[in-house]
Amino acid sequence: MFVLETHNLVKRFDALLAVDDLSFSVAPGEIFGFLGGNGAGKTTTLRMVLDIVRPTSGSISLLGSAPSRRTAASIGFLPEERGLYAGMSAIETIVYFGRLKGMDKALAKSRGLDLLERFDLRDRAKSRISDLSKGMAQKVQLATALVNEPEILMLDEPFSGLDPVNQGLLENEIRRASDRGAAVIFSTHVMQHAERLCDRLLLLKKGRKRFEGTLKEARAQLPTRLTAISRFDLSSLPGVAEGQSSPTEDPEWREWSLKLEPGVDPSQVLEHCSTNGIALRHWDLLQANLHEVFVQLVGAEDIKP
Amino acid sequence: MTLANILLVAKREMLEILKLKSFWLTLLILPAALALGPLLGSNLENHEPTRVSVVDRSGGDSGKALEARFQFDETQYLLRELSDYVQRFGLQKADPDAPWSAHDRWYTPADAAAFEASGGIDGALSKIEAVRPEGTPRFEIPQHEYTFLVPPSALLAAQGKAFEQTARTLFANDPEDKNPEIIVLIPNDFPADLGIKVFANDDVPRRFVAKLQEVLTIDLRTRLLAESGVTGARAALVQNITPTIAIDTPPPGGGASETLMVRSIVPLALAYILLMSLMLSGSWMLQGSVEERSNKLIESLLACISPEELMYGKLLGSMSVGLMMISVWAGCAGIAAFATHGAISDMIRPALEPISSPGIIAAIIFFFVAGYIGVSAIFVAIGSMVDSMNEAQGYMMPVLLLIMLPILFLLQAILAENDGVIVQVLTWVPLWTPFAVLARLGLGIETWELVGAGTLLAVAIAAxxxxxxxxxxxxxxxxxxxxxxxxxxxxxxxPPKVEN
Known part of the structure; x- marks a missing residue:
């Protein structure tokens, strides 16, 4: 059961193809990362899901129906470009957005005050937005997205412009929402956040999906690298695509840098060595990080020659 | 689209505008101007009669004739005012035969003489007071325009150039405001010497000079008639004979005496107020839209409500602010009408007459609201496209000129009681239809035109x-x-349909 599903989603702006045949799905309680460079189509996809822009073709199912404001009560959204009414107070702002999402005024106020308490802003509830610091205003805006305890929380580049303290606060809120069963979808191009938070990832490049899956599956996209010290020629082992060696202090032993063939499990290579009496002094697995996966799948083609 | 969201947006828009100092200034500036205007005017106005001395050295009666003529004019004016007052409040029973009980004539010297003979204003007021119901305001006696003083002895003694010097000295040394302000010198040899001299400490009113010339001309002609053998009494008859002019007008506050212009006062005011409040509330709403765009608020809002809900909320908020301003102004006008003991309401009763039927009231409400929606929607469109007020001004100026200039021509045409081509064209162009129809209600507008223009306007607004x-x-x-x-x-x- 998915709370969000898209099928063959396409969005064109005149000659520009912003989203190209995109299909993906998000389950309740899942933290889903939208990764891609500038112009990859992340924001456009989120806007289509929110019915702010209409797709050129394809379909979207949000909580079982087509996107519309009827589902606004179940959605929390934090846009990339953030701003609030300068003349309204913090609590007025949260209540206003809560009521736009169909909440009762008293409930919106009580939840708003709870959120401000959690964000250490309780004493500034009646302060005008124009009198708050940028960081405080960002917390208020996050509260407007959370006030209705949404089933789907969508955050567009939520970490941009946040100081480390607020980044930590946001990470906690994302985990908290996920823990209570909400699906969290956030776009980012900062791999560390995605690596720390996401259950599943979607990598986009120029509107097209390059990858969808778990972090482990993402890492598996790159060939595994090993380093090992042995007296034998490890480059000829089955499953090894490439191998280079360099001398060690002991002239009989060489340090090997190995690149495995795609899909080969490093433990198979280790097992082969032990079965065949190939002595090893050192064995180290170099696992690819998300940044390398991203560069490989998305960024490499962007690199100018 | 849900009404609740539209109302929420409208309420927020209203509250934002109510927080603006410019809103309160604008709201209060009109009533303040209305209240202060008459006060300032009455304080600036000089109510003291102008003091006049006539030095008649010709030995004739020119000086006395001049004084009598001014006296008659003032009595005639007083009789007209008194007659209006008596008729407005139905007090003719105080003395049905008195000249001031008749409203159908131009008062002659004989009427004035009869009035003075029967006790003048004091006599009339004592009769009126006997029948004046409680709550009816008292008659306010108009101030004399001129008062004639006996010339100071220094002036009478002065001859030649000394006369002018003496006159100037009197003007300059007058700490208690008791000396004459205008001095008329009729020379010894008048009428052989026609050189009448007028000395004054300020500009002499043209009406004074014209009247002076008229009285002295009559005197001259009487003398010439006498020289031609026409006796004095006969000559006076020739000079003074005047026809009796009967005047038939509705009573004050009852109709055409205040002319069609009065009938158009309220309709024109409606059109003007619509224009004014539209400009104000439209620009405030625009300010709010610019804030939403420049503060990057739009995306957050659109995640909760549809663009249509946002747009209609803005329109409703702007319209509510405009109607609130108009209500306050109308309330102030009502208070002013009450405070002036019905004098204003008497004046505008003929203006309200053409717009008092239920159908016309419904039409006024329709065209007022339609005008608001039609023009405010243009401001909404501008607000959706600009990122700053500077940018907004670039769109606003041509739009405002496009709306306002023809309306200025329209108002002038209506005041001139002209419902020619311009007025007809403006009636049928939806942008100007509400203003044209509202302004034309005083002059009268055919039902088919009202319905036709209204239908066209409704279709145009929907589109x-x-x-x-x-x-x-x-x-x-x-x-x-x-x-x-x-x-x-x-x-x-x-927008193209989504292909699934």
């Missing part, structure tokens, strides 16, 4: 709202882009 909604939806998120004309046309087109 406008569809187009503005498309523009609004397509423009809201396009920040930082200056739309070209081709782009605008593209945004106005219907």
């Amino acid at each position: 406008e709202l569809i187009l503005v909604a498309r523009l609004f939806r397509e423009s809201l998120l396009a920040t930082g882009q200056k739309p070209t004309f081709a782009k605008l046309l593209q945004r106005l087109r219907a």
Whole structure:
């Protein structure tokens, strides 16, 4: 059961193809990362899901129906470009957005005050937005997205412009929402956040999906690298695509840098060595990080020659 | 689209505008001006009669004739005012035969003489007081315009150039405001010497000079008639004979005496107030839209409500503010009418007459609201496309000129009781229809025109709202882009259907 599903989603702006045949799905309680460079189509996809822009073709199912404001009560959204009414107070702002999402005024106020308490802003509830610091205003805006305890929380580049303290606060809120069963979808191009938070990832490049899956599956996209010290020629082992060696202090032993063939499990290579009496002094697995996966799948083609 | 969201947006828009100092200033400036205007006017106005001395050295009666003539004019004016007052409040029973009980004549010297003979204003007021019901205001006696003083002895003694010097000295040394302000010198040899001299400490009113010339001309002609053998009494008859002019007008506050212009006062005021409040509330709403765009608020809002809900909320908020301003102004006008003991309401009763039937009231409400929606939607469209007030001004100026200039011509045409081509054209162009129809109600407008123009306006507004909604939806998120004309046309087109 998915709370969000898209099928063959396409969005064109005149000659520009912003989203190209995109299909993906998000389950309740899942933290889903939208990764891609500038112009990859992340924001456009989120806007289509929110019915702010209409797709050129394809379909979207949000909580079982087509996107519309009827589902606004179940959605929390934090846009990339953030701003609030300068003349309204913090609590007025949260209540206003809560009521736009169909909440009762008293409930919106009580939840708003709870959120401000959690964000250490309780004493500034009646302060005008124009009198708050940028960081405080960002917390208020996050509260407007959370006030209705949404089933789907969508955050567009939520970490941009946040100081480390607020980044930590946001990470906690994302985990908290996920823990209570909400699906969290956030776009980012900062791999560390995605690596720390996401259950599943979607990598986009120029509107097209390059990858969808778990972090482990993402890492598996790159060939595994090993380093090992042995007296034998490890480059000829089955499953090894490439191998280079360099001398060690002991002239009989060489340090090997190995690149495995795609899909080969490093433990198979280790097992082969032990079965065949190939002595090893050192064995180290170099696992690819998300940044390398991203560069490989998305960024490499962007690199100018 | 839900009404609750529209109302929420409208309420927020209203509260934002109510927080503006400029709103309160504008709201209070009109009543303050209305209240202070008459006060300042009455304080600035000089109520003291101008002091006049006539030095008649010809030995004739020219000086006395001059004084009598001014006295008659003032009595005639007093009789007209008294007659209006008596008729307005139905007090003729105080003395049905008195000249001031008749409202159908131009008062002659004989009427004035009869009035003075029967006790003058004091006699009339004592009769009126006996029948004046409680609550009816008292008659306010108009101030004399001129008072004639016996010339100071220094002036009578002065001859030649010394006369002028003495006159100037009197003007200059007058700490207690008791000396004459105008001195008329009739020379010894008048009428052989026609050199009448007028000395004054300020500009001499033209009416004074004209009257002086008229009285002395009559004197001259009487003397010439006498020289031609026409006796004094006969000559006086020739000079003074005047026809009796009967005047038939409705009573004060009852109709055409205040002319068609009075009938058009309220309709013109409606058109003008519509224009004024539209400009004000429209520009405040625009300010709010610019804030939403420049503060990057739009996307957060559109995640909760549809662009149409946002647009209609803004329209409703702007209209509510405008109608609130108009209500306050109307309330102030009502208080002013009450405070002036019905004098203003008497005056505007003929103006309210053409707009007092239920059908016309419904039409006024329709055209007022339609005008508000039609023009405010243009402001909404501008607000959806600009990122700053500077940018907004660039669109506002041509739009305002386009709306306002023809309306200025329209108001002038209505005041001139002209419902020619311009007025007809403006009636049928939806942008100006509400103003033209409201302004024309005083002169009278055919029912078919009212219904036809109203239908056309309703259709035009429906089409406008569809187009503005498309523009609004397509423009809201396009920040930082200056739309070209081709782009605008593209945004106005219907969005393509989504292919599944």
